Amino acid sequence: MKPGVFTPEHELLRRSIRTFVEREVTPEVAAWEEAGQIPRTFWRRMGELGFLGLDFPSDSGGAGADFVANVVLGEEMARCRSGGVAFSVLVHTDMSSPWLVRYGTDAQKRKYLPGIVSGVTVCALGITEPGTGSDMAAIATRAERRGDRYVLTGNKIFITNGVYGDLYFVAARTGAGQPDRRHDGISMFLVERGLPGFDVSRKLDKMGMRASDTAELAFHECPVPADNLLGVEGRGFQQLAAGLQRERIMAAVLAISGAAQALEDTLRYLSQRTAFGEPLAQRQALRHRVADLATEIEAARHLVYHAVELYARGDDCITEVSMAKLFATEVANRVAYQAVQLHGGYGYMREFPVEGFFRDVRLWTIASGTSEVMREIIAKRLTWDNPRRGGNT
Ligand SMILES: Cc1cc2nc3c(=O)[nH]c(=O)nc-3n(C[C@H](O)[C@H](O)[C@H](O)COP(=O)(O)OP(=O)(O)OC[C@H]3O[C@@H](n4cnc5c(N)ncnc54)[C@H](O)[C@@H]3O)c2cc1C
Incomplete structure (x- = not known):
């Protein structure tokens, strides 16, 4: 093991996550893999144990630890014998919610972080589209400002936690972007499940990561409150x-x-x-x-x-x-x-x-x-x- 990366506190954390994984996760994963779904009770338990906001500041409901604590979480979750469970957790803890801590307004943090940290609100990240993945600057989902909302239209694909999630971090185009500056004009939005015009159009059937749910999402004239713009308009990329x-x-x-x-x-x-x-x-x-x-x-x-x-x-x-x-x-x-x-x-x-x-x-x-x-x-x-x-x- 490389010296200097993990402190004794990280090793203590590792022991508690490993015990949880061995006792409460590994025995269940075969059933979750079969079902293609992780039960809500798992997320709540992770929240109860404080594992869902390890490096979030304590005034945001987090444990106030550092990023390396999340590395420990990733290493230990990966041992649960279901890549899908580990992937779903890390999408929530590392691939979506940190955007809220980093770019969210106080009001957004007050509204969403308690649910995220407690495991009541499961997060997903919606970037990839049927027409583009690697070329992120080519996303075509549009968000048009109309009064106090942005109206989203477009499709997302391969979205982890997308079928059973609650809060989606969605990238959409708010501006035209110039041919020589095609990365401009993309913005990020916090989109809640259940908004009109927002549908999970398909649960995708896949080779592995079976316990994590993967969705195709459709937005048709979906009104997202302007307050749910995350960060700066046009700087999403x-x-x-x-x-x-x-x-x-x-x-x-x-x-x-x-x-x-x-x-x-x-x-x-x-x-x-x-x-x-x-x-x-x-x-x-x-x-x-x-x-x-x-x-x-x-x-x-x-x-x-x-x-x-x-x-x-x-x-x-x-x-x-x-x-x-x-x-x-x-x-x-x-x-x-x-x-x-x-x-x-x-x-x-x-x-x-x-x-x-x-x-x-x-x-x-x-x-x-x-x-x-x-x-x-x-x-x-x-x-x-x-x-x-x-x-x-
Ligand atoms: C199970 C699963 C879960 C996922 N979860 C999420 C999620 O939660 N949220 C989300 O937004 N996305 C998610 N993704 C999408 C994932 O990030 C994309 O599939 C990935 O970025 C590749 O994009 P693509 O599938 O469009 O492939 P493409 O970009 O079409 O690439 C096809 C092939 O062309 C190659 N290629 C592309 N561009 C170049 C280049 N410039 N030079 C050389 N080769 C190139 C690629 O390497 C690849 O081999 C998920 C995907 C899967 C399969």
């Missing part, structure tokens, strides 16, 4: 870009913590399984393969913790975060492939956790910025002898 670093760190944390657990499972399996008269763990070819996997996981962890430290200090860390997200999620997928392979036929069976991990982890080179987009960001920030270097993603 810039606000989102700042928060994407946190989202990407958390994607890397979930992927690599899950990979470490899949490796633990594999070591246990290889120790117990015999073939040709001895435990598979005695085979040098397999021992070397798991040694490579352990080394890759360790390297990825160090890269992730380095990004965590830079982010926690408020340093410019776009390159390091992109590298950590790229490397950790690719490593985790290699680990998943080998973990299934090393389990033989059992690795293909639902009752073995590596099977679920293999499906869940596939998401992480896609969501929160694909591997290709990460490479593009890194490449833009390298020093080239040509005018196309530099970027603002």
Whole structure:
């Protein structure tokens, strides 16, 4: 473990989250995966235990801890044996609600944070659209100002917590944006479930992350109170870009913590399984393969913790975060492939956790910025002898 990232307080927190996960979450996740839904009682319990606002200031109902506390939460939730549960939680704690703490007005915080922290209000982030994902600046959902409201029209897709959520952080276009400044003119809104003209048009059926619900959303002339504009009108892209670093760190944390657990499972399996008269763990070819996997996981962890430290200090860390997200999620997928392979036929069976991990982890080179987009960001920030270097993603 990299020294200096986690304090004794973080380790205490880790123990309490791990106990909660082992006792109250892991025994239930098979049912939640089957149902494609996480019960409301889970969210309330997380709230009761203080896990849903760890790094929010105490005057906002949070625990007043630092960002690293959320990294601990991510690492421990990733061990619950359902990528979907961990993903849903992190969408709530790290990929949506921090926008409210950072950009919300006092009135917005007073209205929404108590529910978010207590687990009564489940949050979702609505950026991706049927026509655009990686190219965030191309979103087409429109928000037109009419008196004391903005009227939203458009569609969102792949929205985690979108089916059963309560509060949606939605990106929509409020201005035209110029051809040379296409990132301008996007704004963020807090949209409550139940507004007229706002429908969950589809619950999407997906390969993995089964316990987390994923929605297609439709807005048709949906009136959102002007007071629910989040941050500055027209600066939504810039606000989102700042928060994407946190989202990407958390994607890397979930992927690599899950990979470490899949490796633990594999070591246990290889120790117990015999073939040709001895435990598979005695085979040098397999021992070397798991040694490579352990080394890759360790390297990825160090890269992730380095990004965590830079982010926690408020340093410019776009390159390091992109590298950590790229490397950790690719490593985790290699680990998943080998973990299934090393389990033989059992690795293909639902009752073995590596099977679920293999499906869940596939998401992480896609969501929160694909591997290709990460490479593009890194490449833009390298020093080239040509005018196309530099970027603002
Ligand atoms: C289960 C799941 C949950 C999700 N949850 C959310 C959520 O809660 N909220 C939300 O807003 N979104 C969510 N997403 C959306 C996710 O962030 C997008 O799928 C992702 O950003 C990729 O966008 P896309 O699917 O439109 O792919 P595209 O952008 O169409 O990309 C298709 C392919 O082209 C490649 N590509 C694109 N641009 C470039 C380029 N410039 N150079 C090289 N290659 C490129 C991509 O890497 C990819 O391989 C979720 C997705 C999934 C699958």
